[in-house]
Amino acid sequence: MILNVVKRKKIIFCIFSQVFLLFFILTSFEILKAEDFSDITNSDDNSKIFWFTLISDTHIGTPDANDTNRLNSFFKSVKSVINPKFIINAGDLTDHVRCNLLTGGRTCDHLAQWKEYANLIDANKIQLDFYSDAPGNHDQYWENIPLLYYRDYSVQGKATGENQRSWLFDAGYGTYKFITIATPHPGYTNAFDDRAAGCPSELSDDELNFIENALMYENNVNLTFIFGHHPVQNLVIGRTRFLELLNHFGVAMYGYGHTHRYSDSSRISSNTLNLNVGSLWERGQYAIIAIDNNGISVSQAIINQWPAIIITKPLDRTLGGVNPQAYPISPSQNNKIRVLVFGSMPTSQVLYRVDGLGSWLPLNKVRSLSNNNSHLWETTSWNTTTLSPGIHTLQVKAVGLRTRYDTVTFEIK
Numbered sequence: 001m002i003l004n005v006v007k008r009k010k011i012i013f014c015i016f017s018q019v020f021l022l023f024f025i026l027t028s029f030e031i032l033k034a035e036d037f038s039d040i041t042n043s044d045d046n047s048k049i050f051w052f053t054l055i056s057d058t059h060i061g062t063p064d065a066n067d068t069n070r071l072n073s074f075f076k077s078v079k080s081v082i083n084p085k086f087i088i089n090a091g092d093l094t095d096h097v098r099c100n101l102l103t104g105g106r107t108c109d110h111l112a113q114w115k116e117y118a119n120l121i122d123a124n125k126i127q128l129d130f131y132s133d134a135p136g137n138h139d140q141y142w143e144n145i146p147l148l149y150y151r152d153y154s155v156q157g158k159a160t161g162e163n164q165r166s167w168l169f170d171a172g173y174g175t176y177k178f179i180t181i182a183t184p185h186p187g188y189t190n191a192f193d194d195r196a197a198g199c200p201s202e203l204s205d206d207e208l209n210f211i212e213n214a215l216m217y218e219n220n221v222n223l224t225f226i227f228g229h230h231p232v233q234n235l236v237i238g239r240t241r242f243l244e245l246l247n248h249f250g251v252a253m254y255g256y257g258h259t260h261r262y263s264d265s266s267r268i269s270s271n272t273l274n275l276n277v278g279s280l281w282e283r284g285q286y287a288i289i290a291i292d293n294n295g296i297s298v299s300q301a302i303i304n305q306w307p308a309i310i311i312t313k314p315l316d317r318t319l320g321g322v323n324p325q326a327y328p329i330s331p332s333q334n335n336k337i338r339v340l341v342f343g344s345m346p347t348s349q350v351l352y353r354v355d356g357l358g359s360w361l362p363l364n365k366v367r368s369l370s371n372n373n374s375h376l377w378e379t380t381s382w383n384t385t386t387l388s389p390g391i392h393t394l395q396v397k398a399v400g401l402r403t404r405y406d407t408v409t410f411e412i413k
């Protein structure tokens, strides 16, 4: 009898604990998939805006002077003119090939290239809280232990002893997650084999576990961004699981370099913007990424070409193809337009017009953002009552040393 009671108690406990476990799993799953784009991006609040910059393919060690000149110039001008929260470098920090094309990369002074990179970083007082540098395929060329130099001389490698990094950025009104990943394939440290094979990339199980843990940790963030060197299609190992992680966790963006050409983005999945930034060394290109009330805007920029301009409201409905964050604009006399303008000289005017028609109307400079160093221009009286339902374009121009334009597509509903 006593045994039966004990048994019954055990069974009841067992059932109870299993139900509890099931409940825990289900609720955990709900928490994990909670990150999506349902946050209100169509907000009148002009204080919840921050921006950062993405560069790639700096190739320190090439025979021309553009490698060091452009990275130096970028650090100096971008810090003072754009004042981003931080800079992300998507790899090929160093070159290790072009130093001697005739005899092959082994004759390069690889250590000297890494020291040149590290010295340039130090001279500009760049640290991990402002700069994160992911490894590219060039960063491991001719090494017996792949990315050993990277871990000794890159900013994040030196600080963490790892090839990948994740961190949270607290904007004061919300938290944003950033992960830099290591896509170089350790089987292709020979530059010629790598090129012949089409630069295959790899994420090992350990690397994917790191990424998954980083995504699960502190999962109630506003947005998550991942940056790596290679395009997703180059992944010959780990691609399926990586795509599943992007999709499952609703990652907002995968930013990368490698191609040396800026492409105006696409979508990896409906949520994940696929952003390819050009080479800073070869083309002087970089991207400004602005987050306005969780809405993402991207602007391609060229080093030292000012003013740089980026519309943050309304969101571009064609960003990456079909932008899931974009919201329709209602017919009203009080719609908002917000634009960030960055210039080495003061910008005299920022103006807008719709569908390339009519007279240009002014935006006003807002001085409340980023202390006195305001970059924000806006209007709170954009009259959309005369626009027909359907798709339109909003064009904004900033008049500074030169006149520069940005355009977004929006829908009137």
Ligand SMILES: [Zn+2]
Pocket: 057, 059, 092, 136, 138, 258, 260
């Ligand atoms: Zn490159």
